[in-house]
Amino acid sequence: MRFSTLLKNPADWMQGTGPHSDVVMTSRIRLARNLRNWSFPGWSSERQRVDLMNEVRPVVATLPEMKDGFNEEYTNLTKTRKQVLVERHLVSREHAARSTGCAVVIDRKQSTSIMINEEDHFRMQGIRPGLDLRTAYEIVNRVDTELEAHLLYAFDQRLGYLTACPTNVGTGMRASVMLHLPALVLTEQIKQVMNAVSKIGLAVRGLYGEGTEALGNLFQVSNQHTLGETEAELINRIEGVAEHIVQAEVSARDKLLHESPTNLRDQVGRAYATLRFSHILNSKEALNHLSMLRLGADMDLVTGCDRGLVDMLLLAIQPAHLQLAAGRDLSPEDRDIRRAEITRRVLQSVPEPLNVSIDNDQSADPSAPSPDSDDE
Known part of the structure; x- marks a missing residue:
């Protein structure tokens, strides 16, 4: 698939559908994996990264889910094109900043992407619209299982999957939801909600992850650690927290509407x-x-x-x-x-906002008589 084709076919997660999609824009599962007997990318020479990329990229491209997808080395992508992939949440900012020895493979639906030689040898992600972490996990777990059948992962029976960063050791999984929370911001409840989320060990980040600002009232909530909990336990915990945040946002919207x-x-x-x-x-x-x-x-x-x-x-x-x-x-x-x-x-084809009173007590027309008017 060519880059132009990728742009012409918007992903289904961009369509504004899915469970609780009025508040939860996307659900994403990311897995970090490394190969045995290879140095982590940050410790590798350029030649080693190129050798690893050349060995694994054909394997990734032949997976059933990635057939006829977008498959490119970063040396063949301009800075602008790599940034487009960041803006579409298909690759990380850190990966886009790299070049030689790095590549990305994306399926045709843009629901699965595999970054080669990011912080780890593989960063695989599945993304779905709305609050649907389980489906996102099923997508990426299927790809992970197929890859593991062809490649020898760095795995320890006691610690789990070995990763470049200690916080990813274990399942190697990060589960995150992108939340649109304008009412909590307008009612000045957002700080209280996010503080509560942080206290239970979850991370709150901006639009493009760690170190970015929460522009457009968009917030990412994800787990901070991957050791000591199973994938199912992590997903259940994130989804439970997301449900509570959704309820808080809905209540805040109702408060704005009536107060x-x-x-x-x-x-x-x-x-x-x-x-x-x-x-x-x-x-x-x-x-x-x-x-x-x-x-x-x-x-x-x-x-x-x-x-x-x-x-x-x-x-x-x-x-x-x-x-x-x-x-x-x-x-x-x-x-x-x-x-x-x-x-x-x-x-230009979208009509202006309704010019009527929200509580429907009376018309917004200033010439309309008020309920207390003495006019007959």
Whole structure:
């Protein structure tokens, strides 16, 4: 599969569907694996990394799940194309920063990707829409089992899978969910919720993982350690926490709807107006406004706009996607202009937010009589 084909066929996890997809955007399982008798990538010479890549890449490409997928060495990918893969959450930022001796194989549905020579020899991930860690695990576990039948993994009977970083030893598994939590942010409950998550040993990160900001009210929650718990136990724990966060977000949305309806309408309306009519939009501003638009769509305040449309826009306005579409490198100023052009074009058919009172007590028309009016 060519890179252009990869872009033309959006993954199903980008469609805004799945369990609790109004709050949980994606569920992802990542496995770290290494080969016996080979040095970890960080301790290898360039020649060793190239040799390992050349040995394992054909094996990965012939797996049934990866047939006719995207399969490329990083030396053949431009910086922009690698960054596009990061923005699509198909490879890590750290892997994209590397070149010689690194490669990635991605299935046609973009639900499975295998990074070769990241921090470990393999970083395999399965990704699904909504809260569906079990299916994501089934996807990547099937690939892992098939690989293990052909390759000799570094495994210890007492410790489990051996990895470059001690925090990944054991199952080598990280389970994470991407959560959209605008109402918890607006009601100023987000810090309390995230502190509670951290206290039970889970990590809270931003849009692109460790060290990144939670732009667009998007938060990643994942396990921090992989030793001492089985895969099933880890998945159950993450899903249980995610369910509680979903309930908290839903309650916060209900609170906004009934206690601060005008403020909610204002937030959604301002976001729509900015996205619909701006001629310059930076990344942070666009992400935060798209977050409010997604909230408005989910709460039926914006008609003709589903979350799938917003989720696709969240990708299309990313810096590397903008530059790839333009066919050249863009200055930050040019990216801001193109970002605004795209949002104006995509949203031109979306009607403005409903101009009615949320509690339906009366019309938002200022000329309409109030319930206490003495007019006959």
